Amino acid sequence: MGFQNRFSLGFTKPPVAIHFGNDEVVRLMQISGENDLTLEASFEVSASDYLGLKEATSCFRSRKAVISIPSSEILLTHIRVDCNATDDEVVQKLRQRNESWNLASIRQLPIYTNLRDGFNSQLQQELLCIGVAHGIIDRCVSIVERAGMDVRRVTVPVHATLRAFDKLYRRDGDESITSMVVDMDKKQSIAMIAHGMNLVVASTLQYKSESTPKHQWSSTPALIPAGSNDRDFERRGDVLPRGLAEPSHASTTCRDSPFVEELRGCIGHHSALFPERAIDRIVFSGSGALDTELCSSVATELGLQGFIADPSAWISGAEELASGPIWTTVAGLCFAYAGESL
Numbered sequence: 001m002g003f004q005n006r007f008s009l010g011f012t013k014p015p016v017a018i019h020f021g022n023d024e025v026v027r028l029m030q031i032s033g034e035n036d037l038t039l040e041a042s043f044e045v046s047a048s049d050y051l052g053l054k055e056a057t058s059c060f061r062s063r064k065a066v067i068s069i070p071s072s073e074i075l076l077t078h079i080r081v082d083c084n085a086t087d088d089e090v091v092q093k094l095r096q097r098n099e100s101w102n103l104a105s106i107r108q109l110p111i112y113t114n115l116r117d118g119f120n121s122q123l124q125q126e127l128l129c130i131g132v133a134h135g136i137i138d139r140c141v142s143i144v145e146r147a148g149m150d151v152r153r154v155t156v157p158v159h160a161t162l163r164a165f166d167k168l169y170r171r172d173g174d175e176s177i178t179s180m181v182v183d184m185d186k187k188q189s190i191a192m193i194a195h196g197m198n199l200v201v202a203s204t205l206q207y208k209s210e211s212t213p214k215h216q217w218s219s220t221p222a223l224i225p226a227g228s229n230d231r232d233f234e235r236r237g238d239v240l241p242r243g244l245a246e247p248s249h250a251s252t253t254c255r256d257s258p259f260v261e262e263l264r265g266c267i268g269h270h271s272a273l274f275p276e277r278a279i280d281r282i283v284f285s286g287s288g289a290l291d292t293e294l295c296s297s298v299a300t301e302l303g304l305q306g307f308i309a310d311p312s313a314w315i316s317g318a319e320e321l322a323s324g325p326i327w328t329t330v331a332g333l334c335f336a337y338a339g340e341s342l
Helices: 050-057 087-097 099-103 134-146 157-163 258-273 292-302 325-337
Strands: 002-005 016-020 025-032 037-046 064-068 074-082 104-115 124-133 150-155 178-183 189-195 198-205 281-285 305-309
Touching: 016 157, 016 325, 025 050, 025 325, 037 050, 037 325, 050 134, 064 134, 064 157, 064 325, 074 087, 074 157, 074 198, 087 099, 087 104, 087 124, 099 104, 099 124, 104 134, 104 198, 124 134, 124 198, 134 150, 150 157, 150 325, 157 178, 157 189, 157 198, 157 325, 178 258, 189 258, 198 258, 258 292, 281 292, 281 325, 292 305, 305 325
Parallel strands: 016 064, 064 150, 178 281, 281 305
Antiparallel strands: 002 037, 016 025, 025 037, 074 124, 104 124, 178 189, 189 198
C-alpha cells in the first residue's frame, strides 16, 4: 500500500471520497472547506489489499464515505423516445439493445427535446442513460463498509470526473464554454461533452490506453494553451483558470487512428444535436492522460486546444500528494460533496 496523508484542525467532517479505478487501485481523498479547499488526507491502495484499505480508512477523521465505481463497470448509451414515454418504456427499449440493462440500476438524463424523425412523427426526446449492475454496486459498498466506513452515496465516474472542473465555471457566461473531457484508462475510456457543467453527450470508447508511463506527474497546474515545446510548467495568475495543464509537444502523429475517429464520432453526435455550438477544448484525464504526447497529438489532429486535467490546483496541500490526471475522478467526488452534511 502506498499512501500519503495530512491532517488539519477543524470541526467539520466532510465525507471521504473513494474511487475504484480501472488500474486496480483504490484512491481515497478527504478535503475540508467549501471555497478554500485543503487536503486532509489522500491514499492509494491496491484493490486487492483489504488490510491496506482498512488501515487507510482508519486514518480519516470521518466514517462517512461517497464512492465511485470503476468506469469499466457502467453501461452508457443515448436513446430517443417519445416525450411522453414512461420509465418502463425507456427500460424496455434499453433491454432490447443489451440484456445487461436487465439487472442494472438506471439513471436517465434528458439531453434534448422537440426532436422529430419526420414531418408527421411524434415529438421525441434524447436521453442519456447510465446503468450499473446491482451486483457491482453491492460489491463496492461491501468492500468499503468492511473497511469500517459508512457509505452514504454511490455514483459513477461520468458524474464525478466532470465535477472536478466545477471551479472553471464560476463566472457569468462560463456556461457557454463547450468542453470535451476524455477519461483514458486501460480497461475503459469514456468521452464526455459538457456545456459549462452540464453533460450533454457521453460515450464509452473502444480505445484503451497502453501501460501507464513510468514517469511521475510533476507539472504545476495551470490552464496554458497547448503547443509550447517547454516541458516546464509555470503557475499563472488569475488571468486564466487553473486546474488544467499543457500536454507535452507531440513527437508523433495519430492521424486517422481509431481513437481519433471515435472522438470525431462523439463530436459529430454533439454537432447533430447542437449545431450552433462548437467544441472549445479537449481535456484528458485518467491514467492514460499521463501519456501527454499522445494527448497533444490527438488534440492537434482534432484541431482543438488540448489540456491535461490536474484538479490539485484547487486543493491546498495536494500538489505533492495527490496531483495529476489520475486523481481527477476522486477529486471531483470530493468537490461534489464538499460542505454537505450527509
